Amino acid sequence: MAEQTGGRFPPISVQALQRMPAYLSYLQTQKDEGAVFLSAAKAAQHFGLSEIQVRKDFSAISLTPGKPKAGFAIVELIDGIETFLGFRNSKDAILVGVGSLGKALLNYGGFKPYGLNIVAAFDSNPELTGKSINGKAILSSDKISDTCRRLNIHIGVITVPAKQAQLVCDQLVAGGVKALWNFAPVHLSVPENVLVQNENMAVSLAILSRHLEGALDSAKGEKV
Amino acid sequence: MAEQTGGRFPPISVQALQRMPAYLSYLQTQKDEGAVFLSAAKAAQHFGLSEIQVRKDFSAISLTPGKPKAGFAIVELIDGIETFLGFRNSKDAILVGVGSLGKALLNYGGFKPYGLNIVAAFDSNPELTGKSINGKAILSSDKISDTCRRLNIHIGVITVPAKQAQLVCDQLVAGGVKALWNFAPVHLSVPENVLVQNENMAVSLAILSRHLEGALDSAKGEKV
DNA sequence: TAGATTGTTAATCGATTAACAATC
DNA sequence: TAGATTGTTAATCGATTAACAATC
Numbered sequence: 001m002a003e004q005t006g007g008r009f010p011p012i013s014v015q016a017l018q019r020m021p022a023y024l025s026y027l028q029t030q031k032d033e034g035a036v037f038l039s040a041a042k043a044a045q046h047f048g049l050s051e052i053q054v055r056k057d058f059s060a061i062s063l064t065p066g067k068p069k070a071g072f073a074i075v076e077l078i079d080g081i082e083t084f085l086g087f088r089n090s091k092d093a094i095l096v097g098v099g100s101l102g103k104a105l106l107n108y109g110g111f112k113p114y115g116l117n118i119v120a121a122f123d124s125n126p127e128l129t130g131k132s133i134n135g136k137a138i139l140s141s142d143k144i145s146d147t148c149r150r151l152n153i154h155i156g157v158i159t160v161p162a163k164q165a166q167l168v169c170d171q172l173v174a175g176g177v178k179a180l181w182n183f184a185p186v187h188l189s190v191p192e193n194v195l196v197q198n199e200n201m202a203v204s205l206a207i208l209s210r211h212l213e214g215a216l217d218s219a220k221g222e223k224v
Numbered sequence: 225m226a227e228q229t230g231g232r233f234p235p236i237s238v239q240a241l242q243r244m245p246a247y248l249s250y251l252q253t254q255k256d257e258g259a260v261f262l263s264a265a266k267a268a269q270h271f272g273l274s275e276i277q278v279r280k281d282f283s284a285i286s287l288t289p290g291k292p293k294a295g296f297a298i299v300e301l302i303d304g305i306e307t308f309l310g311f312r313n314s315k316d317a318i319l320v321g322v323g324s325l326g327k328a329l330l331n332y333g334g335f336k337p338y339g340l341n342i343v344a345a346f347d348s349n350p351e352l353t354g355k356s357i358n359g360k361a362i363l364s365s366d367k368i369s370d371t372c373r374r375l376n377i378h379i380g381v382i383t384v385p386a387k388q389a390q391l392v393c394d395q396l397v398a399g400g401v402k403a404l405w406n407f408a409p410v411h412l413s414v415p416e417n418v419l420v421q422n423e424n425m426a427v428s429l430a431i432l433s434r435h436l437e438g439a440l441d442s443a444k445g446e447k448v
Numbered sequence: 449t450a451g452a453t454t455g456t457t458a459a460t461c462g463a464t465t466a467a468c469a470a471t472c
Numbered sequence: 473t474a475g476a477t478t479g480t481t482a483a484t485c486g487a488t489t490a491a492c493a494a495t496c
Contacts, residue, residue: 013486013487015487015488016487017427017430017431017434018424018427020427020430021409021424021426021427021430022409022410022411022422022424024426025386025409025410025411026410026411039452039453039454040453040454041452041453046411047411050488050489051453052488052489052490053487053488053489055453055454055455056455056488058454059454059455065454065455066453066454066455067453067454067495067496068451068452068453068454068455068494068495068496069451069452069453069454069495069496070452070453070454070496071453071454072454084430084434085426085429085430085433085434086430086433086434086436086437087429087430087433089433091432091433091436100328100331100332100333100334101328101332101334103328103331104324104325104327104328104329104331104332105328107324107327107328108324108325108328109324110324110325110425111425111429114425114426114429114430114433115429115433116429154436155432155436162249178435178436179432179433179435179436181428181429181432185245185246185249186246186249186250187246187249187250187270187271195431195432195435197428197431197432198246199425199428200242200245200246201334201335201338201423202245202248202309202338203241203242203244203245204405204421204423205309205311205335205338205339205340205405206241206244206245206308206309206310206311206338207241207419207421208315208379208403208405208419208421209309209310209311209313209315209338209339209403210241210308210309210310211402211403211419212310212315212378212379212402212403213310237462237463239463239464240463263476263477263478264477264478265476265477274464274465275477276464276465276466277463277464277465279477279478279479280464280479282478283478283479289478289479290477290478290479291471291472291477291478292470292471292472292476292477292478292479293471293472293475293476293477293478294472294476294477294478295477295478296478
């Protein structure tokens with residue numbers, strides 16, 4: 001395993017990273033209510049996590065240490081989490097596959113706070129190319145690589161059907177894309193330096209489904 | 225911790241569950257190509273996982289053991305995974321919050337294979353109520369609890385803004401909903417027996433973002 | 449000071465991996 | 473039989489939790 005690249009933050013586990021967005025939104029509501037400090041105990045109770053886990057997470061993120069008897073400075077934590085998660089800097093992306101899901105994402109404004117900016121879309125259907133959705137032009141799929149290179153795009157959002165996903169992936173990678181957000185339910189093969197983040201709705205649905213079948217116990221972290 | 229409820233499957237970790245949908249789609253393509261058996265080694269190579277991990281996952285799912293020199297029976301695995309994930313039985317759900325994301329999900333046909341069936345939608349905006357999207361009626365939010373009870377709905381999809389999410393959540397729970405698919409970026413407080421599955425796009429975007437900033441090493445499972 | 453809360457070190461727990469025997 | 477592949481037991485690794493000292 002390679003070493004952590006040096007930076008502001010100590011090594012943070014993937015699990016801890018996954019807790020960060022929830023912390024962030026809670027911190028923002030606390031701040032809006034005028035709070036300045038937040039104790040690990042209070043946050044832990046809110047989330048149903050152990051106090052010590054929250055304390056570890058907070059102290060990994062906060063630039064200054066927590067204050068005994070007070071807690072952690074909320075603005076520090078917000079700044080830390082936003083910086084850590086990379087929400088502070090805007091990132092351009094393109095989307096491939098203007099089906100129902102693709103259209104939805106093009107219309108969805110909710111990515112702004114996370115720094116994602118979809119600048120164009122691609123589809124192989126000639127009836128769609130030339131049109132635009134939410135101000136984003138739909139271009140022909142054969143221009144994917146060129147466009148990525150020309151606009152220096154590093155993020156690709158894949159919303160094509162499973163069968164086409166690998167081809168699209170290859171085109172994006174050929175265009176210099178380094179990070180893929182894959183909504184197609186398939187495994188994508190990519191070079192070492194490219195990251196695939198699978199948005200796996202099937203997993204969520206499976207977890208819901210198993211809960212309803214009584215297979216999940218109510219306790220957290222249970223085996224399934 | 226409570227015991228695993230008895231059933232067809234041995235205890236399977238959440239991590240293993242999360243690998244299942246990917247296995248499933250690969251198995252289906254293998255089956256379509258006429259394959260009958262699949263070795264753990266071949267699948268491991270496809271996914272970039274360790275052979276032994278795949279073997280453990282497969283043997284947990286397959287009804288009959290793998291065959292030395294052949295591998296695992298593909299149809300057994302497919303059946304096992306579909307059963308395990310609960311995709312075999314259809315489940316009715318309602319959706320609350322007909323904004324851009326809510327509309328998108330109503331229009332999206334991709335949930336069928338997972339057994340999810342959204343039967344109705346709710347919104348507090350009177351300009352939307354009475355209309356319908358993709359054949360699904362949009363009803364007034366004050367009818368959430370009633371409708372859930374009347375139709376015996378156990379899954380609620382929450383696509384309202386963060387501020388309203390807890391209220392909507394409470395209404396759904398009051399209506400007897402047992403599993404929530406939450407797209408709002410907040411933590412929801414629910415009774416013990418209700419499961420909240422957060423669809424956390426922020427996490428995905430954060431992971432992409434950190435990769436682009438060079439903070440992620442290319443190796444799998446790296447600290448971030 | 450006393451008490452609340454943090455930070456650190458060690459223990460526990462669970463998932464992954466390794467080693468190797470079993471079997472077709 | 474030989475070789476490929478599985479299944480099982482033990483070792484490793486990492487995340488969480490517990491215990492307790494430090495500090496405001």
